Amino acid sequence: MRDDLILQVKDLSVNFxxxxxxxxxxxxxxxxxxxxxxxxxxxESGCGKSVTANxxxxxxxxxxxxxxGNITFKGQDGDIQIEKxxxxxxQMRKLRGEVxxxxxxxxxxALNPVFTVGFQMNEMIxxxxxLRKKAATEKSIGLLTDMGVxxxxxxxxxxxxxxxxxxxxxxxxxxxxxxxxxxxxxxEPTTALDVTIQAQIFELMLELKETEHMAILLITHDxxxxxxxxxxxxxxxxxxxxxxxxxxxxxxxxxxxxxIALLQSIPVLGHGKNQNLxxxxxxTPDPYHRPPGCQFAPRCDFATDICASRLPDESVFxxxxxxxxxxxxxxxxxxxxxxxxx
Amino acid sequence: MEKNKDILVRISNLRTYFPVKxxxxxxxxxxxxxxxxxxxxxxxxxxxxxxxESGCGKTTLGKxIIQLCKPTSGKVLYAFPDGExxxxxxxxxxxxxxxxxxxxxFQDPYSSLNPxxxxxxxxxxxxxxxxxxxxxxxxxxxxRLLEAVNLPKDYxxxxxxxxxxxxxxxxxxxxxxxxxxxxxxCDEAVSALDVSIRAQVLKLFKELQAExxxxxxxxxxxxxxxxxxxxxxAVMYLGKVVELAETQELFRNTVxxxxxxxxxxxxxxxxxxxxxxIPLQGDVPSPVNPPAGCPFHPRCTYCQPICRTEVPKLTAYxxxxxxxxxxxxxxxxxxxxxxx
Numbered sequence: 001m002r003d004d005l006i007l008q009v010k011d012l013s014v015n016f017x018x019x020x021x022x023x024x025x026x027x028x029x030x031x032x033x034x035x036x037x038x039x040x041x042x043x044e045s046g047c048g049k050s051v052t053a054n055x056x057x058x059x060x061x062x063x064x065x066x067x068x069g070n071i072t073f074k075g076q077d078g079d080i081q082i083e084k085x086x087x088x089x090x091q092m093r094k095l096r097g098e099v100x101x102x103x104x105x106x107x108x109x110a111l112n113p114v115f116t117v118g119f120q121m122n123e124m125i126x127x128x129x130x131l132r133k134k135a136a137t138e139k140s141i142g143l144l145t146d147m148g149v150x151x152x153x154x155x156x157x158x159x160x161x162x163x164x165x166x167x168x169x170x171x172x173x174x175x176x177x178x179x180x181x182x183x184x185x186x187x188e189p190t191t192a193l194d195v196t197i198q199a200q201i202f203e204l205m206l207e208l209k210e211t212e213h214m215a216i217l218l219i220t221h222d223x224x225x226x227x228x229x230x231x232x233x234x235x236x237x238x239x240x241x242x243x244x245x246x247x248x249x250x251x252x253x254x255x256x257x258x259x260i261a262l263l264q265s266i267p268v269l270g271h272g273k274n275q276n277l278x279x280x281x282x283x284t285p286d287p288y289h290r291p292p293g294c295q296f297a298p299r300c301d302f303a304t305d306i307c308a309s310r311l312p313d314e315s316v317f318x319x320x321x322x323x324x325x326x327x328x329x330x331x332x333x334x335x336x337x338x339x340x341x342x
Numbered sequence: 343m344e345k346n347k348d349i350l351v352r353i354s355n356l357r358t359y360f361p362v363k364x365x366x367x368x369x370x371x372x373x374x375x376x377x378x379x380x381x382x383x384x385x386x387x388x389x390x391x392x393x394x395e396s397g398c399g400k401t402t403l404g405k406x407i408i409q410l411c412k413p414t415s416g417k418v419l420y421a422f423p424d425g426e427x428x429x430x431x432x433x434x435x436x437x438x439x440x441x442x443x444x445x446x447x448f449q450d451p452y453s454s455l456n457p458x459x460x461x462x463x464x465x466x467x468x469x470x471x472x473x474x475x476x477x478x479x480x481x482x483x484x485x486r487l488l489e490a491v492n493l494p495k496d497y498x499x500x501x502x503x504x505x506x507x508x509x510x511x512x513x514x515x516x517x518x519x520x521x522x523x524x525x526x527x528c529d530e531a532v533s534a535l536d537v538s539i540r541a542q543v544l545k546l547f548k549e550l551q552a553e554x555x556x557x558x559x560x561x562x563x564x565x566x567x568x569x570x571x572x573x574x575x576a577v578m579y580l581g582k583v584v585e586l587a588e589t590q591e592l593f594r595n596t597v598x599x600x601x602x603x604x605x606x607x608x609x610x611x612x613x614x615x616x617x618x619x620i621p622l623q624g625d626v627p628s629p630v631n632p633p634a635g636c637p638f639h640p641r642c643t644y645c646q647p648i649c650r651t652e653v654p655k656l657t658a659y660x661x662x663x664x665x666x667x668x669x670x671x672x673x674x675x676x677x678x679x680x681x682x
Binding site: 045167222223224 | 395396506508536537538539540541542544545563565566567569570571572573589590593603604605606607608609610611612613615619621622624625626
């Protein structure tokens with residue numbers, strides 16, 4: 001199991017500096033990525049999911065900085081501390097694309113509209129391999145075929161606007177897969193797509209995970225996607241990882257009040273018209289005026305004085321179920337009593 | 343129950359086409375058949391959900407009903423107190439009066455409120471138009487409306503940029519309520535909201551319906567939302583309604599192959615419910631020239647020769663219960679009987 005570890009993130013903190021104010025977008029995030037497993041990061045908008053992904057790829061904007069923490073890539077020839085590499089240095093550019101690849105949310109803005117899809121794929125292939133143009137084009141065609149793009153010989157010479165949304169995302173994945181990366185980071189890859197197309201893309205990603213034994217970091221806000229795709233789940237709220245564990249642990253026995261509330265607030269297909277939705281009261285706090293202690297405390301039903309005073313530490317139980325809450329044991333006990341009554 | 347239902351809107355053979363123009367002279371070279379022959383009845387007090395993928399014409403259908411898009415042909419008969427009248431045939435003046443009964447809540451809460459007006463300013467015009475002339479009366483009315491959507495009433499002096507997405511959407515709902523309408527078209531009204539906020543707005547919709555006896559046409563692409571809120575669901579594909587049934591019936595006895603594929607494609611946040619996906623090949627065809635015959639046949643696994651030539655009609659089939667199950671498929675009976 002240990003050998004499968006491919007990327008380790010420890011206590012990562014990222015700050016954004018804008019308008020002379022400081023937004024602590026990530027406040028100590030830790031997780032592990034393993035080969036052949038999918039880690040889903042879920043959370044609402046503004047919780048820092050995308051910042052995490054961009055920090056790993058060193059794609060953060062200029063006004064932000066990794067304050068502390070480590071991102072360690074466990075390669076075949078030793079560990080690489082990604083956060084220490086210069087952003088546009090040779091080594092980082094080699095890592096990006098060859099070892100870790102990223103798929104973005106909106107394939108239309110991620111592809112360059114003035115170059116053909118084939119040109120953009122060749123650019124990437126030629127940057128990382130010794131292939132000549134002709135061989136690179138052949139490889140692009142092969143990749144598009146693998147991703148299920150019809151008529152790849154013709155499609156490779158077309159521009160992104162001639163592709164439909166699903167096809168564009170396939171082209172993006174083809175490009176990401178060009179150098180057979182060990183880590184695939186997908187930042188809301190299907191949010192802009194229809195459900196039937198989303199299902200096609202997920203089939204493709206699952207297949208790639210099986211055949212290439214890739215580690216996938218999937219960022220999403222949709223609990224349905226989590227249930228479908230994830231092996232491991234991490235729930236984020238306001239820059240913290242509030243709970244993480246296997247998909248069964250999180251969905252079947254959520255322990256953090258936020259996870260519990262989140263799961264109760266979404267309608268689940270098949271539960272009919274009379275399911276009881278419990279909205280989470282209030283709204284996510286302004287990142288510039290954060291609550292002093294636990295970030296969820298103002299909206300939490302279990303909050304006490306200690307929650308407002310400081311941020312709870314990570315507690316681990318059931319081998320790898322992590323929760324960041326002072327009262328998780330009490331909540332767990334309450335739930336067991338409720339289950340007992342049923 | 344089917345016999346004496348109180349029909350609020352009766353849509354018959356509604357078509358809305360948009361011209362495709364090309365060349366120097368902007369000649370019309372084709373038509374986007376956004377809504378292509380829809381027959382639908384909306385019953386008073388119900389929530390009719392309209393689902394489908396992007397580009398299937400669900401938004402255009404909603405807009406054609408309240409005449410924000412002029413339909414190319416067909417009728418939208420609305421049951422006014424003095425009898426049914428065709429909204430599509432009305433002139434602007436008559437429509438202005440009719441719109442008191444029909445309102446819409448838009449998808450994007452950020453672009454549907456005028457940023458230069460305070461909330462009171464945005465509410466003022468419709469109220470003035472429909473009879474409340476004095477400013478103090480209007481202020482009182484706006485206050486009541488904001489309280490109805492669980493917002494403090496002194497928010498009316500604020501500008502839209504001071505509100506979060508969920509609050510803006512609630513303001514949008516309050517504005518739709520301001521003229522006391524009967525029918526509200528909700529066009530992806532919760533799609534832009536975060537999950538925790540979405541539950542608040544969905545609950546609000548349900549509460550308002552119970553209080554005021556509203557009728558909703560709820561347009562969305564999210565089937566789990568539509569299951570939670572609707573009494574009946576219409577599934578659209580390429581400008582046509584392919585299946586229409588009561589919510590429970592639709593989910594329990596899905597007939598049309600497209601609906602089946604759509605349902606199987608939805609990720610469900612419940613590990614106990616994992617099931618086999620029916621993968622659909624390819625994309626939705628272009629509505630500029632839809633395939634001949636059944637619009638779904640190029641992607642359908644059960645496709646037969648007849649599907650390529652003949653358009654299936656939306657036909658009612660009796661179910662065990664009180665309501666009917668409408669399906670547009672040549673082999674609906676086989677699917678219903680379970681022989682396929």
